[in-house]
Amino acid sequence: MVNTNLTTQNEKLREVGLELKYTEDGLTLTDGKLSIMVDFKDMLPRLKQSNLQNEMQVKAARIKGQPMPQKIIDATAGFGEDSLILAAAGFDVDLYEFDDIIALLLEDGLNRAKNIPELASIVSRMHFHHADSIQAMQHLDYLPDSILLDPMFPSRSKSAMIKKKFQLLQKIESPCSVEEELLNAAIAANPKRIIIKRPLKGPFLADKKPSYSLEGKAIRYDCFVFSRS
Template structure:
């Protein structure tokens, strides 16, 4: 999507009171409560280095063997940072985002990243779909290799920067309300594995026990191996 298309779409969207979308420099920003949020994938470049990427918990959890060009569906794309990690690790990624404002912020982040030599090849493997991920998964002709779910309630994070980000996003979209439907759709799509991001002490999603987990201090990735 080109900047002109994004500007036009931003003017068409209906926003909650006190919230606006505007360009700051070349990036579309969500502004409210004296704060602004503009996703910039360049900030993730240190994590994309070859010597670090393989140690990312998500990459370890999603890795599938014997597949030359794996396909992942990020069913809860948000601002796309986890999808970027998967794409950097060699996945083609379908990003599903149902909220039109978040989807537009993500589209603009992808636009700008496509102009960065260090990111262009990575984001070329990322395809954004503005739709309900349950419907997207149900309508897929071919089973993805991985379905990734991140329905974590953001308010639990202790990072001030992340709190600021989610405080702004909460003006738009509440955390996932129907976790059962999301898990059912992920499993029904027939992937090799479903990967679920959870707070480290949270119960499993929708009562589905993982085959194994990759855990850190604050979060864990539950892996449900299907085939």
């Protein structure tokens, strides 16, 4: 459970014109006009098995020749969409989110998803940690197969939903300022693969060139591949 007091968080949020409030649908972050929440029901069409094999994060993360479930860390979980897709594809996912507000929203979404038959088995493979992944990756008691990094990056998307989400989130979370530390922590965790989600035309994370990249229309996945005995 997220060890965070809602009243305390709202006292901080009011300084930037935001509020967390419970609605009949779940926990919502709002500025009085725009509202966002974690609602995995919206992603059900993408979770069909016929669609999952075409998802870029699945292609980037799956290690050929290794049986599932493969263990992956989502070190910058955010609203958990990538983790949900990976879990639906059969991965066992550890999600880390450091920001208190986003962690509250994500945990609320995960808890509601457990009661939805189409999502229950998927979210059972998603293990949420309200923690700093940089610190956590230095003290793992297992070797992950892969690590996913998606540090916040200024959005250039024209999508109305992305704009709406970004407008609110940028008030509470700044673009990543510890890129090199994040990448180094992931490397030190000794995975077989690191996958970094980036804007299509964005720079490499910490200016480190990957082994290869998978490119879509708006985003790409930079993949680092390591040999591990």
